[in-house]
Amino acid sequence: MAKNVFVIGLNAMNAERLRRLRGVEDVVFHPLLTPAQVSDTQEFDMPALLAEAEQTLDAFDGSIDAIVGYIDFPVSTMLPLLCKKYGTRNTSLESLLKCEHKYWSRSMMREVVPEHTPKFTAFDPFDDDALSKIGEADLRFPFFVKPIKSSGSRLGFRIDSPEDFEYATEKLRAEIRLIGEPFDHVLSQADLPDEIRAIEGHFCMAEQVIGGRQCTVEGYVHDGEVVPYGTIDSIRYPQVLSFFYYLYPSTLPPRIQETMWEITRKVMGHIGYDNSGFNIEYYWDEVQNKVWILEINTRIAQSHCDLFEMVDGVSHQQVTIDLGLGRRPDMPSGEGPERVAAEFFYRVFFRDAAVARAPSRAEIEVAAEQIEGARIVSYVKRGMSLSELPEQDAYSYAVASVWMGANKQSKLLWNYEQVMKRLNYEFADILE
Template structure:
């Protein structure tokens, strides 16, 4: 994508890529690295910034796709991408199919985006890595012969919201207790997804249902990769480390500390699953457990999109930013992927959390953020709150509240933790 001598590609020769429903992370990461190699075009921000538009009774997901195809069909697009879980990656597949661009089949992306239909795919292709599971309606009585304990979660959810282990019917009822306002909001937010389910599945398990599963345990990781021309490639494995005694993520660290033989088994499961499903032309990430006591690898869930939060971690350790892989796939060009070659021996995405709600009194200033950059160049800091807000005003998982993310690297793990501790001291947050 560079001319001889390393000069940027001339604008007229840059592939034009439409980025649908971009997040703030997307715009910063893409703008800093790729806007001289691609002509990046953005649309659908309003669906991310104002979810009420997506949830409106007048919003028609298929009419929106038609409008996007009409708007962009004559603009010489080479590709379309969406890195967001809901609705970005699904809408990118729908629009890409309409425009004849290299995207993963919408049917596959929609099914992987629904935890029950995703489990059906997993059970067919990798049964040895698929736990026992069953869907249920949270607004109806669960059968009396339901077995406990069960790990329950919405079939369409994010950030582990409403996901938890239940040990008996009382805990189950408490876990799925919704107020009338919450019920209405849930149905409205998931209404467009329900319309997609009616087209691409049998529609028997609606978007607002839950799934109950055999509890899994062990070391949790994320397996990141892509499928190019029907061939699956695993880029790497990231350890998912929880705050002790919780299911809230403390950090995501690479390279993984799992034994090489276990990592190879995970790679084989990921490739077999993604190749067999028909997924193609896109990045994926699969959350997995390794239970050493049972020597078992299990799939937690499949995300049919790239891990944008880990994009710079891969660049630090492996030498290539995963946005680069996704953009190449989107325009039908070979992915120049090879492991190793990064400048750092260790990298992590640290999640700043509280375990009680609070009002935000202050966040780091622009000057304080700049001092972090001067001291540790390349560190990524995402502030997830603003003064005056309550942390609970943002989507949060069960029992904890995120307020920031820090991505950074170092020559080794010991130095990584030392640098992180220093950066955390340099970023004063205040809560009351």
């Protein structure tokens, strides 16, 4: 009998990836909700999304063998609710929120690995005395602020002065309820400690600034066993917080990677997360030889799918599908055609702008043909404003992504330059 797997927000690119996985010959993938509803938008009506998903599942004439996703909020938080109702495998809502609710997550980290957890406190951005209360929590300039629930690097700010905090607060007050209110709906479904229930969806975190070489450890938990399986470097543009490219495998020293993997096992075991994929972002401060945890994400990183396929032979969506079906993930290592792989982000550093010109589909295809196996996705169209792009960081806009592999890192960078010479973007009405 065929296995029926429902994928929230399934698009054409990921449908193609899924068909290349191991052991899916007897699996039928079904879309559940559209990308426009769960990823290509900044507004999420959680009760309506859940109701529509349930209506689709209730109307299905067949077995529901797995419900999965590969997207951050709101998909990640919908999965435990839907899987519990339909009896499919996933972690519990409470264990997921111990990762996604940033204050609860930091509290969990502090209990088990305090030496790798920065100082932190929660605050209400609508509280006019928030800055003084942050100071009372022993946080001094500089510090970092972000929502207790966000997506990507959205609404994250480095604070070096009261003026920076005033600017960040203005932005947070204007936009934070877009995710805060739907996140409150998810929190209302969970059994929360009183301390956590007091930290509502529109609250924010203030954290000690940490830094160094950034990376992400991808892993999963299968029947209580925590299994890290890859480390990916996150390389930033010089002097800014925006990412330039993700590189796999990591170039960090093996001993540092093993330290991160051991921390990963401790933290995820302590949280009680189970039968789902995840990733944890880390910093290694080379000067102090200190490893810091940045945050936990309750999904595989979609940006890393092609990197694993190029280097290891299969997208790590293998993990998501196998776990959803109750199988131990069949994730290979080193069986791909490339030794290294990267996703590059072509960014512009404007407050906003109008897209005056974007490459045509034919131009993108010609550019991709310069490097065997390269894939390019442009996120903008002529006439749109950059501010229409969802899930952008506070300092730049990613207008295109380029995935490619090579036999060494320097060749990757050279190839990226050759590809970008073929792509021509122009902007008007630029706000610097």
